Amino acid sequence: MSISVTDDLDKMINSLLGRSGPAWFCKACGKETFNKSNIKNHVEAHHVESAGFACSQCSFVCKTRYSLYFHKKRIHEKKYKDTRRKKKKTLAEASELSAA
Numbered sequence: 725m726s727i728s729v730t731d732d733l734d735k736m737i738n739s740l741l742g743r744s745g746p747a748w749f750c751k752a753c754g755k756e757t758f759n760k761s762n763i764k765n766h767v768e769a770h771h772v773e774s775a776g777f778a779c780s781q782c783s784f785v786c787k788t789r790y791s792l793y794f795h796k797k798r799i800h801e802k803k804y805k806d807t808r809r810k811k812k813k814t815l816a817e818a819s820e821l822s823a824a
């Protein structure tokens with residue numbers, strides 16, 4: 725199941741995270757950042773082997789969930805907006821049709 729894979733992945737990522745005062749650091753290479761999600765993405769991208777994350781909207785496979793998020797934003801967000809606009813128009817057309 726994909727859920728347990730993600731749980732294992734999070735466990736692996738968390739096991740490589742260290743805390744140094746206000747900063748987070750990567751136990752594998754010593755990289756430091758103040759942003760926890762940055763260090764998690766760093767670990768996921770550089771130190772964790774995963775089968776990859778397939779985009780639900782196309783067949784593209786990203787190495788990390790973070791890059792999948794940006795793939796979706798970059799490739800599908802415009803499409804998503806267009807779809808919403810189309811849906812609105814379709815609804816308007818539908819109400820015109822039912823009124824007539």
Ligand SMILES: [Zn+2]
Binds near residue numbers: 750755766771
């Ligand atoms: Zn590292």
Ligand SMILES: [Zn+2]
Binds near residue numbers: 780781796799
């Ligand atoms: Zn995609």
